[in-house]
Amino acid sequence: MTGKVRVSAFGVSVDGFGAGPDQSLENPLGRGGPLLHHWFFPTDAFRTQHLGQPGETGVDDEFGKRSMQGLGAWILGRNMFAHSRGPWAEDDAWKGWWGDEPPYRCDVFVLTHHPRPSFAMKGGTTFHFVTNGAAAALERARAAAGDLDVRIGGGAATIRQYLRMRAIDEMHVAVSPVVLGVGEPLWAGLDLPALGYDVVESTAGERATHLKIVRKDPR
Amino acid sequence: MTGKVRVSAFGVSVDGFGAGPDQSLENPLGRGGPLLHHWFFPTDAFRTQHLGQPGETGVDDEFGKRSMQGLGAWILGRNMFAHSRGPWAEDDAWKGWWGDEPPYRCDVFVLTHHPRPSFAMKGGTTFHFVTNGAAAALERARAAAGDLDVRIGGGAATIRQYLRMRAIDEMHVAVSPVVLGVGEPLWAGLDLPALGYDVVESTAGERATHLKIVRKDPR
Numbered sequence: 001m002t003g004k005v006r007v008s009a010f011g012v013s014v015d016g017f018g019a020g021p022d023q024s025l026e027n028p029l030g031r032g033g034p035l036l037h038h039w040f041f042p043t044d045a046f047r048t049q050h051l052g053q054p055g056e057t058g059v060d061d062e063f064g065k066r067s068m069q070g071l072g073a074w075i076l077g078r079n080m081f082a083h084s085r086g087p088w089a090e091d092d093a094w095k096g097w098w099g100d101e102p103p104y105r106c107d108v109f110v111l112t113h114h115p116r117p118s119f120a121m122k123g124g125t126t127f128h129f130v131t132n133g134a135a136a137a138l139e140r141a142r143a144a145a146g147d148l149d150v151r152i153g154g155g156a157a158t159i160r161q162y163l164r165m166r167a168i169d170e171m172h173v174a175v176s177p178v179v180l181g182v183g184e185p186l187w188a189g190l191d192l193p194a195l196g197y198d199v200v201e202s203t204a205g206e207r208a209t210h211l212k213i214v215r216k217d218p219r
Numbered sequence: 220m221t222g223k224v225r226v227s228a229f230g231v232s233v234d235g236f237g238a239g240p241d242q243s244l245e246n247p248l249g250r251g252g253p254l255l256h257h258w259f260f261p262t263d264a265f266r267t268q269h270l271g272q273p274g275e276t277g278v279d280d281e282f283g284k285r286s287m288q289g290l291g292a293w294i295l296g297r298n299m300f301a302h303s304r305g306p307w308a309e310d311d312a313w314k315g316w317w318g319d320e321p322p323y324r325c326d327v328f329v330l331t332h333h334p335r336p337s338f339a340m341k342g343g344t345t346f347h348f349v350t351n352g353a354a355a356a357l358e359r360a361r362a363a364a365g366d367l368d369v370r371i372g373g374g375a376a377t378i379r380q381y382l383r384m385r386a387i388d389e390m391h392v393a394v395s396p397v398v399l400g401v402g403e404p405l406w407a408g409l410d411l412p413a414l415g416y417d418v419v420e421s422t423a424g425e426r427a428t429h430l431k432i433v434r435k436d437p438r
Contacts, residue, residue: 014392014394014406014418014430015235015406015409015411016234016235016406032412173233175233175394175428177418177420177421177430178417178418179406179411179412179416179417179418179432180412181409181410181411181412181413181414182410182413187233187234187235187398188407190234190400191400191401192234192398192400193251193398193399193400194400194401195400197398198397198398199233199396199397199398201396202396202428204423204428209394209421209423209428211233211396213398
């Protein structure tokens with residue numbers, strides 16, 4: 001049995017943006033981007049993991065906790081791993097946004113046009129850099145995950161790419177009650193019904209509406 | 220005291236469409252468009268008005284009922300009034316989608332490039348055809364409404380036009396848990412925060428999420 005390919009806890013604005021514009025070292029989520037995660041920050045799921053302190057329980061927290069369960073590998077777009085662009089520096093000191101002990105605790109495949117050697121972090125996370133495309137990264141992630149799930153972490157452009165490939169089995173999107181106006185579009189130009197996707201569940205959380213979107217037909 | 224200019228009970232999909240594609244006599248809401256109103260059809264508000272039968276009460280119904288209260292005039296885009304395009308036929312028999320006794324019961328201003336005489340319907344609705352632009356239509360609607368509200372009925376293009384003019388004070392949008400993939404975009408290319416708009420309330424209904432969006436600064 002092989003696991004699912006899924007998106008979880010991906011925050012999106014009412015007007016369809018998955019991140020704000022102008023990502024930078026100071027603004028890893030882009031301007032206004034943190035607004036998309038206001039539902040997540042107060043949860044026990046987030047606070048336990050990132051601050052070592054308890055947080056709120058409830059519907060949002062349930063979705064937050066589930067988003068980290070049953071995962072055997074991750075795929076991230078380059079821009080979700082780093083603010084830098086272009087070729088990596090030799091012995092690049094940048095090891096991601098997540099400090100010494102990233103929350104992944106498994107293999108993480110980063111899509112990039114520029115080769116870089118894999119490296120391991122504390123807690124079981126190993127970052128790999130895949131230069132031969134999204135399909136190749138998925139194949140490696142599936143192999144690494146075994147019967148656990150592969151999570152497509154983001155950003156929006158990476159999720160769009162895998163949706164177009166019809167490679168995502170299941171998506172949990174948290175729609176935050178905000179408008180951004182500009183940023184990284186998640187839905188724009190994607191005909192989800194034509195790709196076989198449908199919303200099958202909508203659950204009101206304390207600070208976001210949680211949607212479950214699935215691909216109806218088998219791969 | 221003058222009333223508000225508002226949008227109410229406007230259905231939109233998760234991916235931002237306010238109607239389906241290919242509007243026609245058979246498909247007044249476009250292909251898939253009725254999905255945007257599945258929250259509204261079972262409500263007491265809808266059924267009492269359109270079928271003369273009681274319906275479900277609850278959160279969705281509350282929003283449905285409020286959408287029809289306190290209105291003194293409406294503005295509709297041409298395509299929301301008729302499936303025809305271009306000049307009106309002489310003595311055009313088309314009197315809107317709503318039968319002999321339309322639910323408006325006040326003055327309704329239809330935006331069109333083509334002149335047509337006003338006409339009155341049973342129950343107090345009078346349709347006027349405004350050929351000198353959205354601002355002129357709004358001026359006439361405000362005058363007709365007095366201290367009641369002007370409702371911008373739609374479609375999506377008409378709402379977008381008035382949002383760009385910053386003429387809308389308050390918007391109630393019902394986000395249905397569906398994706399359409401194609402259709403009439405509501406949000407695309409609109410920078411709502413830059414126009415002064417913000418989401419100030421999100422309420423979970425039985426079949427949709429109800430958002431209140433307001434323009435923060437005075438006109």
